[in-house]
Amino acid sequence: MKRTVIALSSPRSNLLSVILVLLSMLENYRYRFAIAGGGSGGIAIAAKLAKKYGKGKVVIIEPSSTHYYQPLFTLVGGGLADLPECTNATDSLIPPGCTLLKDEVKEFQPKQNCLVTGDGHQVHYEYLVMATGIALNYDKVEGLTEALEYSDNVCTNYSPEYVRNTYYYMKNMTKGNALFTFPTPPIKCAGAPQKIMYLADAHWRNEGVRDNINIQYYTALGVLFGVKKFADALNQICDERNLTRNYQRNLVKIDHVKKIATFEDLSSENRKREDSPYDFIHVTPPMGPQEAVKDSELADSNGYVDVDKHTLQHVRYPNVFGIGDCTNTPNGKTVAAVAAQLRALYKNLKASVAGTPLKPKYDGYAACPLVTGNSKLILAEFDYDNQPLETFPFDQSEERYSMYLMKKYFLPPLYWKSLLKGTWLGPKEVRKGFQAVKRQVEKVA
The missing domain is CATH 3.50.50.60 (FAD/NAD(P)-binding domain)
Structure with a gap:
């Protein structure tokens, strides 16, 4: 000014x-x-x-x-x-x-x-x-701001100020309890709280220390993911990799000195509190x-x-x-x-x-590229009704290397060079093209 x-x-x-x-x-x-x-x-x-x-x-x-x-x-x-x-x-x-x-x-x-x-x-x-x-509301969790500033095992991927700490703390983790949290919604990128859990699991397996680490996912929701098709696939992954899910548990406090996280049990009438010791914790802050x-x-x-x-x-x-x-x-x-x-x-x-009537309608389309490992991804796409709205002509609930490559190498330039210039309007036309090809193939068959 x-x-x-x-x-x-x-x-x-x-x-x-x-x-x-x-x-x-x-x-x-x-x-x-x-x-x-x-x-x-x-x-x-x-x-x-x-x-x-x-x-x-x-x-x-x-x-x-x-x-x-x-x-x-x-x-x-x-x-x-x-x-x-x-x-x-x-x-x-x-x-x-x-x-x-x-x-x-x-x-x-x-x-x-x-x-x-x-x-x-x-x-x-x-x-x-x-x-x-x-807005990211770190102050809604008692002790979280101090923990992010002064501890060496409390991290979050949601801020450029702290995101690099996640991998650094992850590398230093060799045994104990590793917690990953999801707060009461709404939050941006609702898949991110569990994506980092899958990456941490893969890292610790590669380092040969996974058997010494107890991974716990605490979510304020009653399900792992809002779209059943993708939730089923993710639950299967969690079962196979021994990732424990704790539902309707909302993080309310962190004591970084004693290394204790306190959760509210949203399923109980009086929202009773439960303490969980940790050696590593990735926190998704409440948002508003x-x-x-x-x-x-x-x-x-x-x-x-x-x-x-x-x-x-x-x-x-x-x-x-x-x-x-x-x-x-x-x-x-x-x-x-x-x-x-x-x-x-x-x-x-x-x-x-x-001065003409408003006709086009947004159908609630959203996509969540769920990274499930160092080179694996489930591409969840869905609408307002939490129904799958898949773009590609294959089952997107399966882990795929190709989708991981898309997230890492194709989507960033698409963002910088197309979306921010107003020329990328989502995959609607791509989806229509694949559907048309599929219909022609089925007709020939």
Whole structure:
């Protein structure tokens, strides 16, 4: 932000200088489209809007200088990739024709078609796209922040600040109890808490110490995975590899000095607490809406942006739309979901601008590439009804090396070079192509 410095020489000039400084802080901006958030969804939709409506019409409000491709964090934590592979400067990713306002949104004023930033700027808009993401709430687990900072066996793959520790602590583990946790949902990438368990299991087997390590998975859910077809396959893997599952157990406290994790039993009436000693623990932190969203008129009762789950249009403010983790759409919160949402969001925004009915519908598509070993992956794809929505013409509940290669080598460049440029709208057309070929083969047969 441009700062104004005025010399002070008298009481009158003092007052004038204060007024001028305040006015400069309250500088107003006006754009046709304001994008709150510069993550994957925000940058992708900004790229499409700028290309369609021209230069100077789109502003992205995002405070972070660094942009991360978070799906690769699992491989970083597992020692199969490094953090720089997930990292780019935010400035370098801003689409041509868009303006980046490096600031955070402090207040949304949808009745005035305005938002206010942390530096006091007012951004007025005709259309607003909410793409603020989801917050990591480490403080919701007593002792977790201190444990991540000061212990040598508490880790999480969900933060670039801590993700490298996971592999380092994993290498130092030779015996004892290894715990992996899943909090009460919603969380982003719901498969990640167990992916790192499979990678840790593979690492310890390769090191010849697996027989000395007791692996326990604690999940607040009542199932291992929400889609039965893939849950069945994952449960079979856990049985074969002696990975113990503890359901409806939510982590509430960590004592990193005594090395004890405390869980609530969500199945009991009084939510009784149980202590579990650990020598290694990977924690998935609780997550929730950003404060500015939760405190706004755009939020539902749980604090998420209140949109129609098919059109992604706000249910009360028709010039407001949402994409990604910040909305209350009941889909898996993944990058794949963002790509599929982008298709519907862009068409619906164009329809809204043109004054025509909103027709395209988002079906809840999400994908979770479940890494189950150093070179194995189950590609789970599903919709709002938790029904499989598979792209490839084979059983995707089976572990495959080809799918692992896709995650590690194909999906990252697809993200950087296509999704963020607004050109990757999910695998819907690919799926249609495979289905057409399959029908032709069956007809010939």
